Amino acid sequence: MNFDLIVRGGTLVTQNGPLKADLAVSGGQIVEIAEEISSDSAQTLNASGLHIFPGVLDAHVHLNEPGRTHWEGFETGTRALAAGGATSFFDMPLNSSPPVLDKATFEAKREHGEQNSLIDFGLWGGLTPQNLDRMDELADCGVIGFKAFMSHSGLDEFPAVDDTALYEGLKTAARLNLVLATHAESDNLTRHFTEQARLGGGHTARDYLGTRPVVAELEAVQRALLYAGELGAKLHLVHLSSGAAVAMAYEAKQRGVDVSIETCPHYLHFTDEDVEKMGALLKCAPPLRSQEVQRNLWEELLAGHIDIVGSDHSPAPPDRKTSENFFALWGGISGAQSTLNVLLTGGHFGRGLPLEAVASLSALHPARRFDIAQKGALEVGLDADFALVDLSREFELTELYDRWKQNPYLGAKFKGVVQATYSRGRKVYEQGQFDDSVRGQLLRPTPKN
Ligand SMILES: NC(=O)N[C@H]1NC(=O)NC1=O
Numbered sequence: 001m002n003f004d005l006i007v008r009g010g011t012l013v014t015q016n017g018p019l020k021a022d023l024a025v026s027g028g029q030i031v032e033i034a035e036e037i038s039s040d041s042a043q044t045l046n047a048s049g050l051h052i053f054p055g056v057l058d059a060h061v062h063l064n065e066p067g068r069t070h071w072e073g074f075e076t077g078t079r080a081l082a083a084g085g086a087t088s089f090f091d092m093p094l095n096s097s098p099p100v101l102d103k104a105t106f107e108a109k110r111e112h113g114e115q116n117s118l119i120d121f122g123l124w125g126g127l128t129p130q131n132l133d134r135m136d137e138l139a140d141c142g143v144i145g146f147k148a149f150m151s152h153s154g155l156d157e158f159p160a161v162d163d164t165a166l167y168e169g170l171k172t173a174a175r176l177n178l179v180l181a182t183h184a185e186s187d188n189l190t191r192h193f194t195e196q197a198r199l200g201g202g203h204t205a206r207d208y209l210g211t212r213p214v215v216a217e218l219e220a221v222q223r224a225l226l227y228a229g230e231l232g233a234k235l236h237l238v239h240l241s242s243g244a245a246v247a248m249a250y251e252a253k254q255r256g257v258d259v260s261i262e263t264c265p266h267y268l269h270f271t272d273e274d275v276e277k278m279g280a281l282l283k284c285a286p287p288l289r290s291q292e293v294q295r296n297l298w299e300e301l302l303a304g305h306i307d308i309v310g311s312d313h314s315p316a317p318p319d320r321k322t323s324e325n326f327f328a329l330w331g332g333i334s335g336a337q338s339t340l341n342v343l344l345t346g347g348h349f350g351r352g353l354p355l356e357a358v359a360s361l362s363a364l365h366p367a368r369r370f371d372i373a374q375k376g377a378l379e380v381g382l383d384a385d386f387a388l389v390d391l392s393r394e395f396e397l398t399e400l401y402d403r404w405k406q407n408p409y410l411g412a413k414f415k416g417v418v419q420a421t422y423s424r425g426r427k428v429y430e431q432g433q434f435d436d437s438v439r440g441q442l443l444r445p446t447p448k449n
Pocket residue numbers: 062094095153154155183283284285286314331332333
């Protein structure tokens with residue numbers, strides 16, 4: 001048989017564990033996996049000593065193009081993703097301007113993605129109290145699902161859903177057989193604590209952390225689970241920051257609620273003490289937590305109760321990250337490049353997380369939850385999306401490819417170097433170099449029912 005490429009002598013990270021095998025690519029797909037594949041004609045890639053991971057599918061990225069490309073756009077954002085081993089991602093409906101709330105704004109962003117994205121991408125549609133009647137239209141466009149905020153989003157043009165909009169949105173999402181993702185923090189509680197802090201002259205990082213306690217997350221998670229259970233809707237809880245919230249959602253899942261659970265690398269890697277030391281770089285919502293809460297979060301992850309780790313990459317220009325008043329800073333962390341690093345270093349090497357779990361959290365689970373049938377694993381018939389990783393090497397992260405230099409992972413020490421990334425059989429990244437002639441394509445969910 002004629003192949004385009006044979007990856008020879010590496011260790012594949014499969015769902016059944018590491019497998020020493022060759023992998024053959026033809027027409028952008030994986031066409032054979034076997035102990036030894038021979039062909040005189042194919043280009044071969046010597047992967048001996050390397051692990052081959054399924055390309056990361058980052059389900060939670062804010063690239064902000066069009067309209068706020070100077071915050072972060074497809075070109076720079078997808079370079080960072082590819083350098084971190086990602087071969088596809090889902091872009092959030094904000095912080096582009098305008099946000100993706102109907103067909104016209106979906107098509108505008110899709111055009112930008114097709115022109116500027118190095119890797120394949122899906123687009124989330126936004127849900128606010130004002131566009132409930134656009135959900136059918138967005139579903140026809142091919143959105144990955146809908147994203148709603150239960151508390152202030154940071155941008156006035158993307159208002160939070162109240163109880164009725166959340167309920168109606170979940171009802172419509174269920175009819176459309178699409179997932180509704182929620183940023184779950186109580187608007188009432190976070191507003192109340194923020195107002196109290198303001199009246200008391202609060203302006204420090206510690207003051208900010210106090211306005212978004214774990215109970216605000218728990219209250220919103222509980223409400224979203226209740227509605228989703230009642231309506232038989234598919235709920236996706238993005239960026240859960242506490243072990244307690246994960247435990248609450250996992251318990252509901254055991255009872256039959258159709259819920260998927262995401263956390264982010266920053267909740268696993270940094271704590272509230274780091275926020276006090278590093279400041280603006282680590283402002284996010286929900287905020288970073290205490291060591292104890294983080295320990296619980298890792299326990300939930302190691303127990304298999306978390307489905308997905310997504311970066312929630314959400315950068316802003318330096319002027320939005322500079323202020324004496326911590327409350328005035330943009331909330332969002334630059335992490336597109338570091339998901340696999342955190343899972344490998346903190347998870348695999350630090351806590352014994354099996355490599356196949358790393359692959360599930362970063363690739364398989366997002367692909368299956370959002371019905372991207374051609375992605376997520378190293379299997380014959382799927383897209384040839386993979387990252388070559390040297391697990392024996394430790395390094396200090398100094399080269400970052402996202403839009404701005406303000407990145408909390410700068411200088412972090414990790415184990416496991418992403419050497420190269422292949423998207424549909426094409427090399428998009430290798431050791432600091434990108435192939436800018438490659439462009440990604442739009443991914444749409446293809447439900448099986
Ligand atoms: N709008 C936006 O990017 N929000 C994200 N940033 C953050 O810290 N939490 C979010 O939900």
